[in-house]
Each structure stands twice: as structure tokens, then as C-alpha cells.
Amino acid sequence: MRDAGEKNVTASAGRNELPARARRKRAGNGAARPDDADEVGLDALVGHAGYAVRRFQIWIFQDFVRTLAAVDIRPTQYSVMTVIGANPGLSQMAVAKRLGIERARLVHLLDSLERRKLVKRIKSKTDRRSHALHLTAQGELSLTKFKQLAAEHERHVEEKIGKANRERLLQILAGFT
Amino acid sequence: MRDAGEKNVTASAGRNELPARARRKRAGNGAARPDDADEVGLDALVGHAGYAVRRFQIWIFQDFVRTLAAVDIRPTQYSVMTVIGANPGLSQMAVAKRLGIERARLVHLLDSLERRKLVKRIKSKTDRRSHALHLTAQGELSLTKFKQLAAEHERHVEEKIGKANRERLLQILAGFT
């Protein structure tokens, strides 16, 4: 009863009531019979920032993974190494807090990076509970390469939404970093 | 848990090499010994749209879940019901494609929504492989309520980043919907 705009006579079935292959779009019948593709209306979703952000985030994530596939580094791993590289000696707790990830999860991330000889945990002298995190020599070298590839990924983003829009986006969301 | 920056006794964190906060940022020694909280530099991350978007997405997700907690509806469930409500009779494949979710995952989502009597799968007459998806009467009623709460969530977003910025965001990311 509230379908709104389209015709809701017998319900526009979308795709299951008609002979599937009347596939030409808009044939006089006006109402959409979305079946194969993208004529499906999103209704209220178009006004939700969360939906757009989620789709965008998925796209970005996939492009990042693809662009850095050769070095087998994912966004989270990249963020961890970047922060450690910029703040040597940080504790796991500090890294976790700064990046907003569970410390429990960071444990596994570091296990992996340490196995790959990119990061090392050094027992702290002043606080025997914590570890001082550092990049290995190879880790620093690798990170340079990672940053180059990440910059390439960032260019993909620019191509996708436009240089100016990317800038605005960063500006709008600066408070969340 | 906030902090101020005057005493280092509370010192939560710590870093691992120095007695907590010897100084603030300063450049003399180059690297800071961030420990407590947010003086940890993000380095290259600040220039990555993906990082900001991820953090924002997490915030949005949490606010949505919290705002719709009373009706126990999550973003994906909301998107599925909204699309079905706007396009009655759609097949599972069509919904999955439109929302960019795996059809395998949609199966479970619909199982749940169907158990809650919000959605129903009707066997199609014209294609016995597919199901025509519809909202139940209760589903339509509930969706109205969900949309009200989702609108409230959207207002939270406005309060967080500003009305104009939200508009701008939707505009920039319109291509991903």
C-alpha cells in the first residue's frame, strides 16, 4: 500500500511474472520490470550516506588489494606497518587504539608480519608487559615499496571520483582519522 | 580517559622507551614517543581516502545498529527489505546483484527475514527455479518504522559531519549506488 510511485496494480513483478525474455527496457509499459539488471529502484537507500559509503568502501578495498596483490599486503597490514614505521617503539596497545582495531586482532596481524620478517616485537625494558614494535630493515625497505603502490591505488581513486572530490572527501572525513 | 597533557603519571600507555611523556611533539629528536593516546602520527595514512572512509563506515555502521537496535535490524537487512518493498516480485538473484551482495549470503538473510514474517518467498510460475520476493503485510508495516529510525540515524550523520557535507558526500559517491 505504500509503494508509491510506480504502478502497483498487480504488483510489478519484477521479473518473475513475465516471460523472461521480453527484455527490452521501457517498452511502453512504463513501469519497471527489473529483472536482469540495474533498473531496480533503491528507494530510500539513495538518501542514505551509509549505503553509498559502504559501496565505495568495498570498491576501495578491492582496488587496494588488487593494486598491492604483488606484495600481498592488505589495508590493515599496511596501516599497521605505516604507523609503526612512523612511531618506532610503540606498544601493541597504542597501535591498536590509534587504528581502532582490537588488540586481540592485532596479535594475529603482528604474528603474520613478524613471520614475514617485516616487523619485530622487542620486549620493553621499562614495562615487561609490553612490546616495543619496530620495522625490520627489510620491513622499512618493503614499506617504501608498499607506499608507492598505495599511492598508485590512490590515483585510481582520483580517476574514479575526481581529484577535487577526493580532496573534499578527505576534508569531510578528516575528523574520523 | 581523556587526558590533558599535563601529568604523565597516569600514563597509560606507554611507550616503551622513555618515561612516558617527556615532551610533546617537538622535532628535535625527530620521533616522538607517543603513548597515551592520539599523538601517534598516521604518516601516509592521512592522505588515503580508504582509511578515512573505513573509519567513517565503522562509525556509521555502529550508529545505524544502535539506532535500529529496538527493532533489531542491521544495515544489510534494511537494504534488502527496502529494495524488495520498492520492487515487489524481484528474484533473489536480482536483489543480490543490485545490492552487491553474494547470492549465497542473501539466502541466509532471507531465511532470517522470512522466519520473522517480514518477507516471503513465492515460487515463480514462469521460472520454477526462482522465487518472487515480497514483503508480508507486517513487513510493509515494519519497514515504515525502520525507515523512520533510519532517517533518525541519518540525522545523526548530519550532526556528525554537517548537513552540507553529508549532501556533498552523497553527491560525490552517487556513482557507487
Added chain:
DNA sequence: AGCAATTGTTGTCGTCAACAACAATCTTTG
């Protein structure tokens, strides 16, 4: 000294994306 808090660790639960495999059911084509 004694108790509360922190740090790293391990483990569980539920969500989510990406695949793979399958049966039933179209669609295409030889």
C-alpha cells in the same frame, strides 16, 4: 603489602566477502 588496572594472548561468536559444488530448471543450438 594488597588490590585494581593494564598488556599481550588465546579463544569464541557472529558478520561478511569470495568461492566451489550441486540439483533443479531454463536457454540455446546443433
Added chain:
DNA sequence: CAAAGATTGTTGTTGACGACAACAATTGCT
């Protein structure tokens, strides 16, 4: 028309991820 190919819904697996809970070792606080 019949065989081959493609789709649809399902089930199951893998691995990343966020949220929690519990624990031992170690600090900090009183």
C-alpha cells in the same frame, strides 16, 4: 527435439574482521 550450456537457489568452506570474555604476567595505586 535432444544434448550441451547457463542460471537460480542452496549448502558449505575459507579467511578477514569486530566484539567479547577470560587469563597470566606485570604495573600502578593506596
